[in-house]
Amino acid sequence: MHLNHDPAAPIAETIGFDQFLAVDIRVGTITEAAPYPEARKPSIKLVIDFGPVIGRKRSSAQITAHYTPESLVGRQVAAVVNFPPRQIGKFVSEVLTLGFPDETGEVVLLAPAQKVPDGGRLF
Template sequence: MHLNHDSTAPAADPIAFDDFLRVDIRVGTILSAEPFPEARKPAYRLRIDFGPVIGVKKSSAQIVSRYALEELPGRQVAAVVNFPPRQIGKFMSEVLTLGFADEEGEVILFAPDRAVPNGSRLF
């Protein structure tokens, strides 16, 4: 399935509220960001702290064109934490870090506009 990430994408089919509740989206703080040269598309390897319940998880994020490695640690991000882990090359991505496409189709990270506790769940 290919998803259209730009602003011209048609609206998705309606879902039940219970379906939305099954997607566990949490806020975490990036602890570290490293290059991921083995990825097919340019990406970083992130370690994100989601607090005491979820813990520290790894994620691959295709954000290299909009973010420098050194600006990522300490930044809060949102991620889906209940998808199965996904093998990307030799790296196991444990969460899906969320973002929106800008005008050029590059990923802009999704985060709260004020700091919230790590592990806070979207509702």
């Protein structure tokens, strides 16, 4: 699957509301962050706490342009929690951390404007 990050790209194909509901996007707090120098592209390994029901999940994110591991701990982020785990080198990424491209294509994390309970689902 290739995602087009170009802001001038046309709108994706129309989907039904049920298809949107199938994607489970939740908010969580980053509890651990560490460099991942073994990755092909510069990345940071994250542990994100999604609350008592989902628990802690791991993610690898290509976010080194705007973030350091130290700046991420305690930050809330949004992630897709119902994709199958993905092997990224020696690391298994369990969730897809979400962001938007800046003007140069680097990732800016998606986060709520104010603190919300971990595990809350996007609607």
